[in-house]
Amino acid sequence: MVTKEVVIRRATWADASAIAAMLEVAWHNAYDAIMGRSHADEIGAMSYSLGAVRMQILFGNATIATAGTRVVAAAAYSESSPGTIFIGMLYVLPSHQRQGIGRTMIAAIQRTKPHANRMRLEVLVQNAGAINFYESLGFARHSTARPSVATGDLVFVLEKALRPREAVRPRLFDWLTGAARRQAREPILRFTVGSRPAPGPATSAPTSPLAKHPPAPT
Ligand SMILES: CC(C)(COP(=O)(O)OP(=O)(O)OC[C@H]1O[C@@H](n2cnc3c(N)ncnc32)[C@H](O)[C@@H]1OP(=O)(O)O)[C@@H](O)C(=O)NCCC(=O)NCCS
Numbered sequence: 001m002v003t004k005e006v007v008i009r010r011a012t013w014a015d016a017s018a019i020a021a022m023l024e025v026a027w028h029n030a031y032d033a034i035m036g037r038s039h040a041d042e043i044g045a046m047s048y049s050l051g052a053v054r055m056q057i058l059f060g061n062a063t064i065a066t067a068g069t070r071v072v073a074a075a076a077y078s079e080s081s082p083g084t085i086f087i088g089m090l091y092v093l094p095s096h097q098r099q100g101i102g103r104t105m106i107a108a109i110q111r112t113k114p115h116a117n118r119m120r121l122e123v124l125v126q127n128a129g130a131i132n133f134y135e136s137l138g139f140a141r142h143s144t145a146r147p148s149v150a151t152g153d154l155v156f157v158l159e160k161a162l163r164p165r166e167a168v169r170p171r172l173f174d175w176l177t178g179a180a181r182r183q184a185r186e187p188i189l190r191f192t193v194g195s196r197p198a199p200g201p202a203t204s205a206p207t208s209p210l211a212k213h214p215p216a217p218t
Contacts, residue, residue, distance in 0.1 A: 003194035004067050006101060008108040009187045011062035011074065016053045018071040019064060023048035026091035034126045035153065043151045047089060060088060063108060063188065065101050072096040075105050080120065083164070085113055087121040099193040102133055108188040114165035122148055122155040134158050 011019060027048050031040040046052055056062040060076035073092040080086035092102045110116065123130050125145045142159040
């Protein structure tokens, strides 16, 4: 099997067009069959238009996975309440799915918020593949189906309890110590797809043989 290095890092302004192009492909691959092309087009713009992606980069903790120069996955998330990470989107390029990238994106997101004690997200009730994916990582349904606030489509809220790895640290502390700027430049995780797993260390470690399935969030 051919192996390739995947780097997960925060997205920058310069990544916006590549992210938008990747999201458009992944979006229609996921949703055209579920919701029909015209509805997928209608609400897709909220996710993959250049403007929407730029907003995520500015305000949404936009995070990407790259293989070489190619963007192969993107996620956006926020701390919706103290300690709760809300994942607003997670997309892996169809050609790169089922290689452990989605799972590693979730682990990377948790790594950026080590004080978090919960992850939450909404998933379309018909999106069986994604529901399986999240359940395989330990997420469980927190609600019966309910209309999404953003689109009105029926969604499940999925949640997973996390084991916090450190106490809550005021953002001001990160800003004052320069940690926020350093974190913005450094890779969050590097791993290799197509090789066997080994439990893996941390931020900005040299390339490690983490995947096929690197550690899931705890
Ligand atoms: C859902 C998604 C993010 C998963 O990312 P991925 O990189 O393909 O997933 P991983 O390779 O990390 O999968 C880990 C495990 O999740 C489960 N899983 C992942 N995709 C699955 C699918 N389509 N059907 C069933 N189980 C799935 C499997 O148990 C898998 O382990 P395995 O490959 O050893 O069997 C990706 O398929 C995707 O972008 N889908 C389209 C967009 C979408 O639905 N996003 C979520 C919106 S809330």
